Amino acid sequence: MQPSPENLLKALYETLPDPVLIVNEHRIIVAANPAAAEKFGYSTDELSGMEPLALYESIEDAKEVGAALYPIGDDIKMLHRRLSLRRKDGSVFPAELTVSKLDSSGDEPIGLVALVRDLSEIYQVQEERLRAEAILNTALASISEGFVVYDDQDRLVLCNDAYRDIYPICNPAMQIGATFESIVRYGVDRGQYPDAGETQEEREAWIAQRLQRHRNPGEPFVQRVRPDRFLLVEERITEDKLHVGVRTDVSVLSQAKSEAERLGLIIENVAQEVYLASMTREQLISANKAARDNLQYSMEELRELSAADFIVGSTEEERAVLMAPIVSGETKVQVFNTVHRRKDGSTYPCRVRLERMDDLHEPLALAFVEDITERLEIENALKQKEHEFQTLVRNLPDFITRAKPDTTLTYVNEHYARSVGLAPEDMIGRKFMDFVPETERQVLAEHLAGLTQEQPLNTAEQAMPTLSGETLWYLWSNLMVFENGEPVELVSVGRDITEVREAQDRIARQSRELKLRNSALEQFSAVVSHDLKAPLRQIRLFADMIAEDVSAGKTDDLATFSGYISQRSEAMEEMTSSLLEYSQLAYQRINPENFQLSEALNLAWNNLAVNVGEAQATLDVEGDVTVYADFNLLTQLFQNLFANSLKYRQPHSAVEIKARARHVPDGLKIDVEDNGIGIDPEQAERIFGVFQRLHADEKLYSGTGIGLALCRRIIESHDGSIYLDTSCQDGARFVVMLPA
Incomplete structure (x- = not known):
């Protein structure tokens, strides 16, 4: 019915x-x-x-x-x-x-x-979506790397501000919906890519190669966007056909690598494995400490091995095919993944960047090997994540935090939590300042207070102690999020820049050493061309006089003339020995250590025991401190200063020498003062020159005039300084400054 x-x-x-x-x-x-x-x-x-x-x-x-x-x-x-x-x-x-x-x-x-x-549930879903989008945009804005996403039709979906800053010339073309090819062509036409070539054919070939890499992404590669700026380009295609790209500025690393190649250096203590091999002899020439330690072989053992002994997972034929482009010279760089076997039989996956070097006496291959065990683990973990934002934040190597404006933490990624030895959940609710060294808190507070709606983002470098006791340097990017003019959230990202700072310090130190050596060479040339010629001219003069007297049958003055020749020869020999000592000091590498200042002062004083007894001298030391320097060189410096005080003393007066040490804001200040004849203030700088003597009478004041030059060379090798205190009225006072 x-x-x-x-x-x-x-x-x-x-x-x-x-x-x-x-x-x-x-x-x-x-x-x-x-x-x-x-x-x-x-x-x-x-x-x-x-x-x-x-x-x-x-x-x-x-x-x-x-x-x-x-x-x-x-x-x-x-x-x-x-x-x-x-x-x-x-x-x-x-x-x-x-x-x-x-x-x-x-x-x-x-x-x-x-x-x-x-409609409550519908509105709630919309609010959640908008909030998720806001969080994603906030995170992307705080990341220093460029980040971009294209859809399955290769149209621009989103990119952060850092990505736009990296490609300033292409920026006008970066409109949502614009294709990757149109943006690239816009940049090529306006000079965004220096390596794209000059002719239309070269540019079209470059564009075709770039599009091929974009549509079939493989290993990361380096791209030049300015004559002095290089980017590491990493691209991936997701399961839903999105093209995701990350751009990292590697300009500093590229410049450092270029310097290393020009100097012919392989950095021994870098964490990455580095190998140098002959392309013709198929033999390892060198491997740095990281490579030797990881493979567990000595350098001698590595030179006896073939590639098959520590490379597994591929046959000899496969390796030959892989190496063929770089062996033949078809390409300069080859990047590939492989597996290395250690001496104990264990293996680890690694990524190899092989670069051919043809500007040497034989073609060599420089290999940079990275243990990618952790990277593979991260990539596997990324595949298991469902949310793109969660994946990005949790697996970046940087420190990432979110906090309230008063620095109360609301989110901490695992990487940062591990660095302080806590679980992320144990850090939530605590102040960000609790995990900052006390010495840095005031500076950081002022730094955060300077964040405004007009300038919500700024960066600062910070030294951070690790659980193992070492200190690492991090570059923190802090972004304050504002709503309706009021701060609502602080997003911070910290990046480890320790290696960059160390590379900069090494270059600065090498520059200082080179400056010292060039200065020593210049002074050596000046002395050879001037000071050493004087005794030679006198020797030649007396030799000519002897020859004239002998030819004339005169013998009365021969002994006198030969005595003069002997004296000038001894003087020249002494000058030569002093000059050799001075020049060798310019090339000597210092070996700093911690010691008490009194140890160096006492040893220097005891080395002059005979002279001290003759001058009835006394030494008064005030302020014994700990010094970090080369003990032998600092002892030699004080010995030279004491010797001058003993030499240039007042007649018929006992020598009194005072050494006073004290800490000052710039480091350690050491005064060495005597009651001798003093030095004319107008000669305050000249006395530190090589062979600069203020007293012509060598019988009264003997010496070559190189002692104070040695003192300056020693203290400059420690990044310090020495000068004459011209305010001293009775005697002479030298001031030695050592950095903290």
């Missing part, structure tokens, strides 16, 4: 999950289904007889709806509107109201039927 339409309509009315209200022509609710009673919190009896006005949150909305529906007539059309409604308990919910007229059997309108749909 078929149910009647009346029964079907009633069943639908009773079971419909959305509220249904029937209102008569007098604006009174005459019926409500169970869903309406449940949604509004009234019973069906309570709803019957109510005016709909009580269910509106806004009286204005009620008036507008009423004006649109009443009086009920044939011209009424269906009303569809979103507004807010109120429950019996006063709570409000967003709703979609649909109203249509209700006709009698005679097709006369007798009332209205209102269908109510609760």
Whole structure:
């Protein structure tokens, strides 16, 4: 038996999950289904007889709806509107109201039927999506690397500000929806890529190669976007066909590598494995400490091995095919993954960047090998993540935190948590400042206080101690997020820049050493061309006089002339020995250590025991401190100063020497003062020159005039200074400065 339409309509009315209200022509609710009673919190009896006005949150909305529906007539059309409604308990919910007229059997309108749909869940989903997008945009803005995403049609979906900054010339073309090819062509036409070539054919070939790499991404590669700026380009295609790219500025590393190649250096203590091999002899020439330690072989053992002894997972034929392009010279760089076997039999996956070097006496291959065990583990973990933002944040090697404006932590990635020895959940709720060294807190507080809505992002370098006791340097990027002019969140990203700072320090130290050596060479040349010629001229003069007397049969003055020659020869020999000592000091590598200053002073004094006794000299030491320097060189410096004090003393007076040490803001200050004949202030700088003597009478004051030059060379090798205190009136006072 078929149910009647009346029964079907009633069943639908009773079971419909959305509220249904029937209102008569007098604006009174005459019926409500169970869903309406449940949604509004009234019973069906309570709803019957109510005016709909009580269910509106806004009286204005009620008036507008009423004006649109009443009086009920044939011209009424269906009303569809979103507004807010109120429950019996006063709570409000967003709703979609649909109203249509209700006709009698005679097709006369007798009332209205209102269908109510609760939009709370829809709005909540929309808010969650918007909040997720805001979090993603905030994270991308705080990352220093360039980040970009293209869709499956190769159209731009998003990119962060860092990506736009990396390609400033291409920036105008980076519109959402623009294709990768159009952006690249825009940059090529305007000189964004220095390596794209000059002719149209060269540019088209470069564009084709770039598009091929983009559409079939492989290993990361280096791209030049300015004559002095290099990027590491990493690209991937996700399972849903999105093209994701990361750009990292490696300009500093490229410049450092270039310097190393020009100097012919292989950095022994870098963490990455480095090998140098002959392309013709197929033999390892050198391997740095990281390579030897990881493979567990000595250098001698490595030179006896073939590639098959420590490279596994490939045959000799496969390796030959892989190496063919670089062996033949077809390419300069080859990047590939392989597996190395250690001496104990264990293996580890690694990435090899092989570079051919042809500018030497034989073609060599320089290999940079990276243990990618951890990287592979991270990549495997990334595949298991569902959310793109979660993947990016959790697996970056940087420190990432989110905090309230007062630095109360709300999120900490695992990498940062491990560095402080805590679990991420144990750090949530604590102040960011709690994990900053006390010496850096005031500076960081001022740094964060300077974040404004106009300048919400800034960076600062910070030294951070590790759990093992070493100190690493991090570059922190801090972004303050503002809403309606008020700070709401602080996002911070820290990057380890220790190796970059060490490379800069090495280059600066090598420059200083080179400057010292060049200075020594210049002075050596000056002495050879001037000071050593004087005794030679005198020797030649007396030799000529002897020759004349011998030819004339005179012998009375021969002994005198030969004595002069002997004296000048001894003087030249002494000058030569002193000059050799001076020049060797310029090339001597210092070996600093911690010791007490009194140890060096006492040893220097004891080395002059004979001279001390003759001069009836005394030494008064004030302020014994710990010194970090080369003990032997510093002892020699003080010995030279003491010797000068003993030599240039007042007649008939006992020599008194005072040595005073004290810490000053710039380091350690040591004064060495005597009661001797003193030095003319006008000669304060000249006395530190090689063979600069202020007293012509060598019988009264002997010596070559190189002692103070040696002192300056010694102290400069320690990045310190020495000078004459011209304010000293009685005697001479030398000031030695050592850095902290």
